[in-house]
Amino acid sequence: MTVLSVREDTTLLPFLLASFPERSRTSVKEMLSKGMVCVGGESVTTFNFPLHKGQRVEILPKGISVARSKKSDALESLTGKGVRILHEDAHLLVVDKPSGMPTIAEGGKRTGGLSLYRLLNDYLRISAASARKEALLSGGPVDRSTPRVWIVHRIDKGTSGILLFAKDERTKDLLQSKWKEIVSERKYIAFAEGYIAEGGRIESYLRENDKSLKVTSWDTPSDGAKLAVTHYKPLQHIYKRGSSKTVLWTKTEFSLETGRKNQIRVHSALIGHPIAGDEKYGASSNPIGRLALHAATLAFRDPYSPRLLRFTSPLPEAFNKFE
Numbered sequence: 174m175t176v177l178s179v180r181e182d183t184t185l186l187p188f189l190l191a192s193f194p195e196r197s198r199t200s201v202k203e204m205l206s207k208g209m210v211c212v213g214g215e216s217v218t219t220f221n222f223p224l225h226k227g228q229r230v231e232i233l234p235k236g237i238s239v240a241r242s243k244k245s246d247a248l249e250s251l252t253g254k255g256v257r258i259l260h261e262d263a264h265l266l267v268v269d270k271p272s273g274m275p276t277i278a279e280g281g282k283r284t285g286g287l288s289l290y291r292l293l294n295d296y297l298r299i300s301a302a303s304a305r306k307e308a309l310l311s312g313g314p315v316d317r318s319t320p321r322v323w324i325v326h327r328i329d330k331g332t333s334g335i336l337l338f339a340k341d342e343r344t345k346d347l348l349q350s351k352w353k354e355i356v357s358e359r360k361y362i363a364f365a366e367g368y369i370a371e372g373g374r375i376e377s378y379l380r381e382n383d384k385s386l387k388v389t390s391w392d393t394p395s396d397g398a399k400l401a402v403t404h405y406k407p408l409q410h411i412y413k414r415g416s417s418k419t420v421l422w423t424k425t426e427f428s429l430e431t432g433r434k435n436q437i438r439v440h441s442a443l444i445g446h447p448i449a450g451d452e453k454y455g456a457s458s459n460p461i462g463r464l465a466l467h468a469a470t471l472a473f474r475d476p477y478s479p480r481l482l483r484f485t486s487p488l489p490e491a492f493n494k495f496e
Contacts, residue, residue, distance in 0.1 A: 175232040185210070185222040188230065209233045247299040251292060259335065259484045264477065266293065266322060266338040269486045272463045276327040276336065293322045293338060325349060326432055331450070334361070334468025334486050347476040352432075357481070358472035361427040361437055362488060364411065364465040364495050365446035366456055368420040372406030375440040379433045387453060388435040390443050402430035403440040411495050421458070422449055422465075422495060437466060449495075461491040 177192050189201045189210065208216045211231040212224070224230070251258065255271030270276070270289050278288040297320040322338040323345035339345035348355060378391040378398035391398045405427045413419040423446065427437045435454075441447055442454040449458050449465040472483035 177230040177232070179224045179226055179228040179230060181226050183224050184220070185212070185217060185224060185230075186220040188224055192230075204232065247296045251296055254287075254292060256289065256292060259486075260482065264340050264344040265475070265482075266340055267471070267482070267484055268293065268336050268338065270328065270333055270336050270468075272331055272333040272489070272491075275330040277324060279330075289336065290322065290324060294320075297322060297340070326352075327434075328468050329435065329438070329464070329466075331464030332361075332466045332468060333489055335471040335484050336468070337471060337473070344476060348473075351476070354474075355476060356471070356473045358470055358483065359429045359432075359468075360470040361429070362408075362467050362469045363425050363427060363437065363441065364422040364449045364492070365425045365441050366422055366449055366458055367446045368410060369405075369407040369423040369425055369444075369446055372404070373444075375401075375403045375405065375443060377401055377440070377443065379436060379439060381434060388433070388439050390439050399433055400431060401433040401436045401440065403436060404428040404430065405441075405444075424495065438464075461494050463491065465492065465495070467492070 177188075179188065185205070186201070189204065190196075190198065193201055202220075204210055205218050205220065208218065209232055210217055211233060212222065212228060214231075248258070255274070257269040258266065259269055260267040268289065275288045277290045301318075301320045320340065322340060323342055325337045325339055325345055325348045328334060328336060337348070339348060377400075378394045379388050379401045380391065380396060380398035381388045390401075394400065405425055407423045407425050409424040410420045411422040411424065413421050425441075425446075427441070429436065438448055438451050438454050442451070442456075447454050447456040449456055449460060450463050451466075452459070467488055468486065469488070470483070470485050472481060474481055
């Protein structure tokens with residue numbers, strides 16, 4: 174790798190042309206277009222990118238730039254499918270999932286079918302292959318392990334928002350075994366049908382029917398039903414157009430004390446206010462063509478350090494139709 178020092182304020186293309194007088198203008202432009210030029214550790218392709226005295230410009234070997242571009246392409250592929258990576262480190266992966274995409278392939282299979290699990294595994298494999306190639310070319314240590322994601326928790330296919338994955342089994346086990354200690358905040362935003370006057374706490378026992386896959390609520394624990402506790406508070410009332418009295422939906426914040434399947438959907442319906450778009454649990458409206466439930470906030474302590482990580486996801490644009 175070649176490192177160049179910037180001696181006076183200028184822009185990138187003239188600087189490169191002056192630094193490589195033996196190269197043609199076309200050859201220098203190709204260096205830029207192929208991602209071989211980095212400023213401040215970031216690949217730059219813009220001809221008129223401003224440079225300042227004292228900066229360092231790195232020229233990567235072609236093979237390394239190709240490896241990095243493959244990882245960039247993998248990230249763009251995720252983004253193109255509506256998935257955003259909010260955080261990634263050696264052990265954790267925090268992502269923002271779109272509505273309509275299952276966390277894992279339906280039917281419990283971990284292969285086949287479009288799922289967030291599959292897409293993230295593909296991304297990690299490409300990233301690892303790129304890192305190995307770069308390490309080989311630069312003479313650094315080569316990690317030949319096979320990467321994969323481990324599911325820590327899930328959200329429903331129709332729900333959008335934040336999900337946490339582990340990048341190794343030990344981290345997955347740590348997060349799941351100490352979930353209540355590690356997670357300090359887990360909030361959802363939903364548009365529930367009707368008028369919710371005030372907040373409250375919902376407690377019941379939930380059990381899934383193996384045939385219908387519908388979750389039912391019970392007052393007492395029986396036949397495998399598990400305790401579920403949800404807190405909720407109204408944020409805004411959405412009135413029928415032209416009316417100052419008829420409330421169609423209540424924008425509601427839900428906080429989870431437990432994490433059971435369909436918990437918010439069942440509990441919202443239990444208090445007489447099913448979530449818009451949730452026909453499965455009794456909703457009669459579907460103004461945005463999807464379940465109006467979004468995992469908006471997740472805060473947790475890093476299992477390997479004292480640092481607190483907090484992530485938020487804005488409501489998808491489709492929710493603007495409620496405003």
